[in-house]
Amino acid sequence: MGRWILIGLLIALALVTLIALVVTRIENAQYTKNRSHLSSTPTGRAAKVNTVIVVFSRSGNTGVLADHIALQTAGHVYEISAESYQLGISGWINALKDARSNVADITPSHIDLEPYDTVFLGSPIWLYSPAPPIWQFVKDNDFTGKNVVLFNTFNSKFKQQYIDDFAKLVFAKGAKSFKHRYVKRGRMGDQISQQQMLKEFDAQSTEVKQVGHVYVNH
Secondary structure: OHHHHHHHHHHHHHHHHHHHHHHHHHHHHHHHHHHOOOOOOOOOOOOOOOEEEEEOOOOOHHHHHHHHHHHHHOOEEEEOEOHHHOOOHHHHHHHHHHOOOOOOOOEOOOOOOOOOOEEEEEEEEEOOEEOHHHHHHHHHOOOOOOEEEEEEEEOOOOOHHHHHHHHHHHHHOOOOEEEEEEEEOEEOOEEOOHHHHHHHHHHHOOOOOOOOOEEEOO
């Protein structure tokens, strides 16, 4: 009996290892492809800019969308990083383990948002919820009087309860409005192109039917 349990554990370990290798290989391939599309958007403030885009992106998909938003809004882009979630097997395991913690060690932890009217906050969805680094950023910053737009890309789906909780946190930090926009990229091995991702995101602002939920702080 013990022998079969050991065999079962070894098989399970082998499957987990195989999944981790496949996922990280896909993520690295996505990062390589996305890197050529990511711009070095200046963060200087020589001209009056009303919009800022703050993004956390492991493989670069949400980062590409952040740059797209910056081009549309003439906004500044700030990328936040989290060493625990770097590309690779250990980063993927940490992301899976911490997906619901809403706590992360991020850099930078604080950005002066005072000059901006609108703040876009971007991240992938991990286990149906925005990734922990973007939650941590909200906790560490002041959103008083800001219009906040959360934008996500993901492979599976999100749960509205986590978006609602995120909105509550944003309002607790002083925001006056909150919107959620998102794009489902598809499964890991069968994802839409970057062009299609951007097209679907843009379509949300022109559709008669509102996509997602809109909240206003009274």
